[in-house]
Amino acid sequence: MAVFTPVSLDDVAQWITQFPLGKALELKGISSGIENSNFFLTTERGEYVLTIFENLSFEQLPFYLNLMRHLADRGVLAPAPVANDKGELIVALHGKPASIVSKLEGRSQMDPQPVHCAAVGAMLAKMHLAGQDYALQQPNLRGLAWWHATTPEVLPFIPDEQAHLLRAEVHFQDAFAACDIYKQLQTGPVHADLFRNNVMFDGERLTGFFDFYFAGCDTWLFDVAVTVNDWCIDLDTGVLDTARVRALLDAYHAVRPFTAAEHTAWQPMLRAGALRFWLSRLYDFYRPREAEMLTPHDPGHFERILRERIATPAPGLF
Ligand SMILES: Nc1ncnc2c1ncn2[C@@H]1O[C@H](COP(=O)(O)OP(=O)(O)OP(=O)(O)O)[C@@H](O)[C@H]1O
Ligand SMILES: N[C@@H](CCO)C(=O)O
Structure with a gap:
């Protein structure tokens, strides 16, 4: 409903x-x-x-x-x-x-193949380039400042092992956001929530991105990380599927080549993309809003993804 x-x-x-x-x-x-x-x-x-x-x-x-x-x-x-x-x-x-x-034609592709991931990667790069001269400014409202504000709200509810991971990851992301490489990353308007259910396909033809209501100005690489963390994984384990990762990244790179700084920042950025949704899901799970009508998304899914990104290096950007 x-x-x-x-x-x-x-x-x-x-x-x-x-x-x-x-x-x-x-x-x-x-x-x-x-x-x-x-x-x-x-x-x-x-x-x-x-x-x-x-x-x-x-x-x-x-x-x-x-x-x-x-x-x-x-x-x-x-x-x-x-x-x-x-x-x-x-x-x-x-x-x-x-x-x-x-109205966009088609439906969401919930079982994406490399061909779909390539279409998403190319359109994402096109979107980043097209946003460069957008006049309005708004930060990503689910960025680092929100992670800091929200972490203490969920810490009282979660077991020690998760609390330790959460604190350590926010600390790691603080250091990442303060480093020189991070400051060299290109920024602009990003979708910031480009999951499978926010893209329409008609067969293999991408017909559009939608649900822009988490958009804000942030690094383009953060958008790529969020997208890869949803489109290119095995949903049960969070493990990246190399064929889909390569298809998405290569198609993006062909439209808007990644930079050396982005290459260096890629692994920590995948962790940032996982932390953002682990935290928002924890928040929605433990602090449900009055109007929440549906079962909240499972925070454990993004905890698994975060642990997996920490443990296993992802394929490089290029
Ligand atoms: N421009 C569009 N063209 C075609 N279908 C759309 C469009 N916008 C929304 N829809 C349909 O409406 C559904 C709900 O839209 P949306 O996902 O934006 O809902 P919401 O309530 O705003 O946000 P959330 O996804 O966070 O629950 C989508 O799953 C999609 O089927
Ligand atoms: N994509 C988000 C929901 C909010 O759009 C999630 O899966 O947690």
Whole structure:
């Protein structure tokens, strides 16, 4: 269940007249997703997704919606937000912020092969390059500062062995973020949550990235690490599959060549990508929000990935 704010076709009929989309013909609630109310919206101009934001505010949303517009305008496959007659991408519906974006074709590929990983790697590099001249700034809100704020919140709940690993890894990442190599890494807008369920494929053809609501400015390499940690692993063990890693990295490198500094930073960055999701899953597990409707994701999955990245060097960037 993921429609928290019910909306009828009648509600939308008047509201949609401010958009250049013709009449609303059909509205269907989307059941997956736990953050927002999402609907497939068919209008005289085509198929769209209407989102009512349940947690993000009018002040927070422009960074994400304008980024999607910016990327879509530069040929990155991402949902393109539709502006109303005043040029606004975020418009109130039932008192909450809402937006209409283009609908991506296809479905998520939950059993990716090297061909899918290559498509993701190439589009990710294209996205990083296209984001270089994006004007708005926002840090990655799930970055180092958030790790520091959140670690003490979960430490009281977890066994000693996990607490030791968590403290040691945050300490390791502090040192990594302070080193000269880290400061040489290229930065810009990153998706920061590019998991299998946030990309659409039509067969082997990638049709788009979506769910940009963890995006922020961070190192491009962090985005690559998060993506590899989900797309290129055996889900039971967290062990990297070399064929998928190579396919993703080689395709990325062909569009935006990795630098020597990135090569050096790769192993610690894979650990950073694992720590970020271990910590957010621990937080959601032990400190569930009131509105949480679904079983929280398993933190153990990312603890395994983190331990595996510490123990076993990953294939190099190039
Ligand atoms: N632009 C789009 N085109 C096609 N389908 C979309 C689009 N945006 C969202 N969807 C569909 O809606 C579902 C829910 O969207 P999304 O994952 O963004 O939900 P959410 O509640 O915002 O976030 P979360 O994934 O964190 O629960 C997706 O799984 C996908 O099927
Ligand atoms: N991708 C995240 C969920 C939030 O988008 C996770 O798997 O923990």
